[in-house]
Amino acid sequence: MSADLPKDRAPSIRDVARLAGVSHQTVSRVLNDHPSIRETTKARILQAMEELQYRPNQAARALSKGRSRTIGVLTASSAQYGPARSVAAIEDAARRQGYFVDTANLGVADPAAIEDALEHLLDQAVEGLVIIAPQERVFDVLERLDIAVPYVSLQSTGKHDLRALAADQILGARMATRHLIDLGHREIVHLAGPQDWNEAEARMRGFLLEIDDADLMTNPPILGDWSADFGYFAGQELLRSRDFSAVFAANDEMALGLLHALHDARLSVPGDVSIVGFDDVPVASHSWPPLTTVHQDFDGIGRLAFATLLREMGTGVEVPTAPIAPRLVVRGSTGPVPVSRLPLLKRY
């Protein structure tokens, strides 16, 4: 049969309808599996679809239903392990529910860039937004633009939404700090993340809360930029200027850089200094010594974020969710305060 002449447009429901000898509406009903369709008719239509290699046109569907089935993901530094992993998980979960994911990466996060990225996502008529690794500025813009779609944010402090995830950050930081205190450390330095990141701020908060609970003193944390390079330089600086026996770094990368600086200075870890990181990136267990850190279930966080967003969007779909708990993973980079160090402490 030469029923399918060149016709370069992709086949539409009408083409399918013609081939199956029904009206386009009946075909549409099959697509949305409407209950009242005779089995034989349905079979005939399905076969016609198969024959024509029919693929529903999402744009047309979006236009007519007013729903795009697309969600947007706004992410800063998506090349970092944690965010990247969560994005992948979100994408996966979304695809499973038939949603498309449109991403926008923020390089520099000046308000103009943020607005630009958001506009881009809104242009696509996203039905919801996931904000990853949010900085306060992002929420300012979000509020200023008066976004019409629901959004959730990962790893925030609960200021704007998801309390559950927020608790994790603070709790995780407390666990890390507690671990060091339990080992006898009294002079603990916090190598913090950039404070305009809610996530970094929450971790610092957890650190300070735990220090406070233990009635310890601490110098103001060092504000870093998440990078291993910064960790390295901060380490050099610390060695020059402060006395301390342990460091809690706000993420693994900085912890690894710090480790490097300590090696350079011929100091032993954990002999002279103990180090704890945060995130448990895959290489954390292979540094020398292996890094004690706080494990985060990034996949779970991503899935939870999507599930929460789905609920927020008021779709009927309810995806089961479970709260995400951080987990302290003790490896070789932490140990008791060295005896040799105890007298030193008396100086203060």
Next chain:
Amino acid sequence: MSADLPKDRAPSIRDVARLAGVSHQTVSRVLNDHPSIRETTKARILQAMEELQYRPNQAARALSKGRSRTIGVLTASSAQYGPARSVAAIEDAARRQGYFVDTANLGVADPAAIEDALEHLLDQAVEGLVIIAPQERVFDVLERLDIAVPYVSLQSTGKHDLRALAADQILGARMATRHLIDLGHREIVHLAGPQDWNEAEARMRGFLLEIDDADLMTNPPILGDWSADFGYFAGQELLRSRDFSAVFAANDEMALGLLHALHDARLSVPGDVSIVGFDDVPVASHSWPPLTTVHQDFDGIGRLAFATLLREMGTGVEVPTAPIAPRLVVRGSTGPVPVSRLPLLKRY
């Protein structure tokens, strides 16, 4: 004025037209900046748009023009640094050109999952595809489905497209291997990536070519899975079974795991064994010792991929492209063959 009654639908060009006192077509002309429009009219329309907070509906545009302005990115293991970074670069470049990016991550890469992910992207009527970190199977599926849109692939071997990028992988591997040979190493082991990844295969090819050019012998490479954990176990196994003075790992993660194994065995790097990685991930410079590796410009690769795709898609837009060259970064993990080792070699 209460011209804007509730009317919950978003404003359309017709609403704008009414407010500006022109026809919808004139508004459309403004959107596509058609040349012949009186300046005063244009200004009036722009103001009306502003007033109504008008935002063009992409779905409608896609429907009527038959173009979605969307490209798809198919990626395996997008949580890895390199791919993640390239994806971000692609996304950025695409956004700049007004394109949307839809991503699909491959967890396990069985043909069914690949097909599923591709179908998902095609459902969105993507105009082009970027395949990242391709495995041969992906291309099989791609060919079987007889995809109608152009695609480019990152870091392939040139079998399917982009020769320029392919050369990089082989060249980079040769540079790494050459470096070890120049240092006097004769027994070099290659810790390869999974061979169904074209990228891994290319690196192995580069290694073998260089070994061959130097008239050296080598045992068959060890086939890994890219992970640091694998590098660690491979290291333990190597120490038990083989004699060697240097290892070229197909990526940094495996190299770091290997480093860990050597530390565990109390071997010195580079005193006893030299190690080279591939990728130059951010922590590579902070391992102990800092890792000698082959730097790849992932951002550049991403941009190049998008530019190439744009050309492939036959859009008028020409984005300037520059070939990407790998760069050997010599750090502390490589050094001359230890004298103590030379006699040992005679045994073979």
Next chain:
DNA sequence: TGCTCGCATGTGCACGGTCACAATTGTGAG
């Protein structure tokens, strides 16, 4: 037998843009 009811299917239009093709207005030459 005639009537109601529910299932299965069909008809026509709306969604918000773009396109092809008028229709109108403005401009300069003869």
Next chain:
DNA sequence: CTCACAATTGTGACCGTGCACATGCGAGCA
């Protein structure tokens, strides 16, 4: 002042799908 022609603007159809609202048809019942 008229006409040809360009510049500007308007009209109506169409893209592929879903919705509201018929319509046809057989079963059940009085």
